[in-house]
Amino acid sequence: MDRIIIRGGRRLSGRLPISGAKNAALTLMPCALLTDEPLTLRNLPRLADVDGFGHLLNQLGASTRIEGTRPEDFGRVMTIRAGKLTSTEAPYDIVRKMRASILVLGPVLARAGEARVSLPGGCAIGNRPIDLHLKALEAIGAELEMAAGYVRAVAPGGRLTGGTYRFPVVSVGATENVVMAAVLAKGPTRIENAAREPEIVDLCRCLVAMGARIEGIGTGTLEIEGVDRLHGATYAVMPDRIEAGSYACAAAITGGDLTLTGVAADDMGATLSALTEAGVTVEAGRDSVRIAANGPLRPLTLTTAPFPGFATDMQAQFMAMLCKADGSSVLTETIFENRYMHVPELARMGADITVSGRTAVVRGVERLVGAPVMATDLRASMSLILAGLAAEGETQVSRVYHLDRGYERLEEKLSAVGADIERVGDG
Numbered sequence: 180m181d182r183i184i185i186r187g188g189r190r191l192s193g194r195l196p197i198s199g200a201k202n203a204a205l206t207l208m209p210c211a212l213l214t215d216e217p218l219t220l221r222n223l224p225r226l227a228d229v230d231g232f233g234h235l236l237n238q239l240g241a242s243t244r245i246e247g248t249r250p251e252d253f254g255r256v257m258t259i260r261a262g263k264l265t266s267t268e269a270p271y272d273i274v275r276k277m278r279a280s281i282l283v284l285g286p287v288l289a290r291a292g293e294a295r296v297s298l299p300g301g302c303a304i305g306n307r308p309i310d311l312h313l314k315a316l317e318a319i320g321a322e323l324e325m326a327a328g329y330v331r332a333v334a335p336g337g338r339l340t341g342g343t344y345r346f347p348v349v350s351v352g353a354t355e356n357v358v359m360a361a362v363l364a365k366g367p368t369r370i371e372n373a374a375r376e377p378e379i380v381d382l383c384r385c386l387v388a389m390g391a392r393i394e395g396i397g398t399g400t401l402e403i404e405g406v407d408r409l410h411g412a413t414y415a416v417m418p419d420r421i422e423a424g425s426y427a428c429a430a431a432i433t434g435g436d437l438t439l440t441g442v443a444a445d446d447m448g449a450t451l452s453a454l455t456e457a458g459v460t461v462e463a464g465r466d467s468v469r470i471a472a473n474g475p476l477r478p479l480t481l482t483t484a485p486f487p488g489f490a491t492d493m494q495a496q497f498m499a500m501l502c503k504a505d506g507s508s509v510l511t512e513t514i515f516e517n518r519y520m521h522v523p524e525l526a527r528m529g530a531d532i533t534v535s536g537r538t539a540v541v542r543g544v545e546r547l548v549g550a551p552v553m554a555t556d557l558r559a560s561m562s563l564i565l566a567g568l569a570a571e572g573e574t575q576v577s578r579v580y581h582l583d584r585g586y587e588r589l590e591e592k593l594s595a596v597g598a599d600i601e602r603v604g605d606g
């Protein structure tokens with residue numbers, strides 16, 4: 180199994196390109212299941228999760244073709260064509276490796292009138308139930324049956340009716356699933372308390388480009404007028420605001436100066452405000468953001484929340500960064516119940532963090548020291564990389580397959596701006 184080795188203490192500087200967003204890619208790819216015409220996605224990041232999703236689409240009968248990208252390019256262009264679905268099932272073996280597989284439920288049901296998807300179960304960061312996906316689909320006419328670890332959904336008469344659903348709590352994935360299902364329903368759908376994450380906006384815009392009728396994009400109330408069919412389209416995946424935020428933390432923790440290119444600063448409001456509050460210079464350009472450290476970092480009080488709040492997917496990276504702040508920070512995680520697994524690993528590198536329930540108090544330390552550490556989930560892994568970049572000596576991060584789910588060629592991007600980082604295999 181690969182490990183990443185970092186010799187810390189280098190100041191990062193230069194330009195660092197940001198890839199297409201994992202979380203947008205994973206909801207744009209299943210849109211291809213809604214039409215028999217091709218959907219071409221540009222700026223698709225090269226990630227294990229994207230490959231896994233392509234494999235799932237293949238199992239359902241869609242073809243996936245990578246076009247005209249050179250090995251040295253970041254991102255690639257993929258054309259997905261689901262001329263006919265040859266299966267309506269997402270099997271356990273795929274779903275257990277990639278939770279986002281649940282996002283085929285809505286589109287397969289809408290297209291084929293039925294779908295059978297393995298229940299994803301929990302994952303390292305929390306229980307992550309799918310009850311809201313199911314309730315929202317029921318509200319627009321699905322009939323559901325649970326058996327043997329699978330959910331089977333049927334649209335009576337072959338087509339969903341549409342309907343109204345108010346989410347009791349905001350769910351990104353459940354909003355995506357019901358939107359993808361509702362665009363082909365017989366009647367109108369109104370979704371209240373919908374997630375407003377930029378990835379939902381990206382999804383809606385792609386669906387509109389495919390012929391869907393959606394009002395209220397970017398707000399908490401989405402109104403969808405079902406159409407009889409969708410057509411193909413070409414669509415560019417939005418920049419990854421979480422990857423960008425992670426590298427922004429890398430600039431801050433190393434006292435560096437990075438210009439992140441190919442980003443949308445408007446989607447990064449809470450992250451950029453938090454960096455500014457920590458004393459970091461943030462200069463947003465048209466499609467770039469410069470992040471420059473200015474002396475000691477100031478401590479912060481941050482609470483995760485749905486967009487436009489501070490993203491849970493940035494919590495671990497900020498925690499690593501705040502280990503080097505001049506004072507005590509308080510982080511509160513409100514979205515996932517078990518998202519502090521990086522804390523004991525950071526402690527092995529000299530961090531001083533106390534967790535009590537949902538709240539972590541991070542007391543800044545003079546120095547972090549390199550150590551062998553283990554990645555436990557995607558963003559936890561990134562927090563260890565960040566700590567390693569700032570630590571004295573060598574840090575070895577194992578289980579890097581977590582990172583490969585969400586960071587395209589991380590070691591290449593970081594070495595290009597001055598980090599001493601390499602990937603080594605065990606063999």
Ligand SMILES: CC(=O)N[C@H]1[C@@H](OP(=O)(O)OP(=O)(O)OC[C@H]2O[C@@H](n3ccc(=O)[nH]c3=O)[C@H](O)[C@@H]2O)O[C@H](CO)[C@@H](O)[C@@H]1O
Pocket residue numbers: 201202203205279305306307308309310311312313348349350351352353491492514515516
């Ligand atoms: C592939 C993808 O886009 N993943 C993102 C997506 O995950 P995901 O879509 O799984 O996250 P949700 O927004 O659904 O989860 C938010 C909260 O709602 C709860 N919940 C969710 C669904 C449900 O049916 N029942 C329920 O109780 C969850 O356990 C969690 O406490 O949004 C999260 C929150 O921004 C991010 O951390 C993930 O990176």
Ligand SMILES: C=C(OP(=O)(O)O)C(=O)O
Pocket residue numbers: 201202278279492557558585
């Ligand atoms: C939690 C995340 O992803 P997923 O929902 O795919 O597990 C993440 O991107 O931080």
